[in-house]
Amino acid sequence: MRHIKLNKNRVIMKDLRVTVLSNTPIAAGVNQMTFSLPERVEGLRCGRFVNLSVGDGAHLLRRPIAICEYTDTTVTICYQIKGAGTKLLSQKKAGDELTCVLPLGNGFMLKEDEHRVALVGGGVGVFPMISVLKEYAGTGRVFCSYIGFRNAAAVCGEKAFRAESERVSLVTDDGSFGEKTNAVAAFFADFDKAKPDVILSCGPAPMLRALKAGLAERGIKVPCYVSLEERMGCGVGACLVCVCDLANGARARVCKDGPVFEIGEVTL
Numbered sequence: 001m002r003h004i005k006l007n008k009n010r011v012i013m014k015d016l017r018v019t020v021l022s023n024t025p026i027a028a029g030v031n032q033m034t035f036s037l038p039e040r041v042e043g044l045r046c047g048r049f050v051n052l053s054v055g056d057g058a059h060l061l062r063r064p065i066a067i068c069e070y071t072d073t074t075v076t077i078c079y080q081i082k083g084a085g086t087k088l089l090s091q092k093k094a095g096d097e098l099t100c101v102l103p104l105g106n107g108f109m110l111k112e113d114e115h116r117v118a119l120v121g122g123g124v125g126v127f128p129m130i131s132v133l134k135e136y137a138g139t140g141r142v143f144c145s146y147i148g149f150r151n152a153a154a155v156c157g158e159k160a161f162r163a164e165s166e167r168v169s170l171v172t173d174d175g176s177f178g179e180k181t182n183a184v185a186a187f188f189a190d191f192d193k194a195k196p197d198v199i200l201s202c203g204p205a206p207m208l209r210a211l212k213a214g215l216a217e218r219g220i221k222v223p224c225y226v227s228l229e230e231r232m233g234c235g236v237g238a239c240l241v242c243v244c245d246l247a248n249g250a251r252a253r254v255c256k257d258g259p260v261f262e263i264g265e266v267t268l
Contacts, residue, residue: 011043020096028153034076044070046131047107051235053099054088064232068127069134078127118196120187122148122203133164142166144194148183152176184210202227209268224263
């Protein structure tokens with residue numbers, strides 16, 4: 001184990017050797033992995049991510065993957081299998097060891113007066129939403145969840161959303177599960193009943209653009225925070241692969257300055 005310098009959030013990032021406990025499919029092309037930590041890690045939080053090796057010298061870049069759930073001794077992640085690296089990751093078995101840098105990014109943090117929370121997620125962006133549910137369970141907050149998938153085969157996390165949410169809309173693009181619509185449309189259709197104090201969202205860029213445009217068109221001033229899904233390299237802000245444009249003309253590194261931003265702060 002080696003320690004890495006403090007990130008901008010004053011959290012000590014650690015480079016650890018972790019042990020796979022389980023690694024199983026949970027939807028078409030999506031796996032859930034839980035690994036054990038060799039020591040306590042401070043600063044784990046919903047919306048933050050890890051940078052995980054795939055255990056093969058031919059694939060040197062680690063994979064940035066959002067934290068879905070954590071305890072003092074374990075971290076659970078969910079990831080889409082869409083390239084050679086994540087395919088290798090999907091083949092890891094219980095007992096295999098990997099190297100992991102964590103925690104990374106800023107994550108979601110609810111304010112005391114943000115009691116009613118709307119979650120809008122799509123695709124693999126549903127997993128940061130699940131991490132919010134898990135972290136704030138039992139705090140008295142009321143969650144309304146609007147979650148979209150391509151089709152029934154891609155649906156996952158249903159149990160978590162139904163267990164922790166007052167209102168739930170699980171929808172698909174093709175109507176093979178739930179209503180035939182998308183997460184953003186489902187959210188706006190239910191907005192007056194949800195009455196959120198804050199909106200948290202993660203998903204593909206077109207989904208986030210639709211959310212931003214819809215808020216502006218309706219004159220909705222509720223605070224909204226989005227987690228960006230950008231291609232990353234180093235995960236610590238050095239390589240500049242994940243740079244995004246800000247509304248003020250500046251640029252930010254998604255891995256280090258984000259991945260969570262106020263929706264009006266970024267150009268989507």
